[in-house]
Amino acid sequence: MKQVIIATKNKGKAKDFEAIFNPYGYEVLTLHDVANDMDVEETGTTFEENAILKAEALAERLQTFVLADDSGLAIDALNGAPGVYSARYAGVEKSDEANMQKVLNELEGVEDEKRTARFCCAIALAGPNMQTKTTFGTCEGVIAHEKKGTNGFGYDPIFFVPTLGKMMAELQPSEKAAISHRGNAIKKIEAELPNLLK
């Protein structure tokens, strides 16, 4: 089977990528498979910068073509927070539960019309003898008042998708892939992928 290597340690993100790439006949490999000891510091101030840092570090190490994803949730009522800092919003230990609780606390008393938000995803493609490319996708939604649904990862249980009338965490992997920030970013470079992924 053809393979695509993603420079991530997030298993939920890897599952999202499987739903995106398996239909094209690609198996998804992650850092857990190819470089378990690797830990790239996300020092950038934009999603693109961090995606490039993660992709180039792994491409350099493996001398092969890889993708990386840096993503997060931008909430309008919080001036775009947690944004690039989504993974560490409630502290350094990276707890989805604590992060969601912090969002719900920050939005306490904020009315529905003002709870608009979007997921953002920058994907970087890096490899030997090529200029790193980036692509970006978003997905619009509304922050709910409580958690609902058990699919997906991260902030999915508090992210309502108005076009589907469901929480992101209530979607099947293929349904999420069709509308997600991650799926939308990949759609923009779909045509180039067969040349880059061998």
Ligand SMILES: O=c1nc[nH]c2c1ncn2[C@H]1C[C@H](O)[C@@H](COP(=O)(O)OP(=O)(O)OP(=O)(O)O)O1
């Ligand atoms: O589809 C999504 N559904 C729910 N939450 C999401 C999604 N996409 C990103 N997010 C949240 C999770 C995490 O709090 C942050 C990503 O942070 P980000 O640094 O890109 O990923 P990470 O540190 O978990 O894994 P890694 O850097 O190894 O790829 O945004």
Ligand SMILES: [Mg+2]
């Ligand atoms: Mg990260």
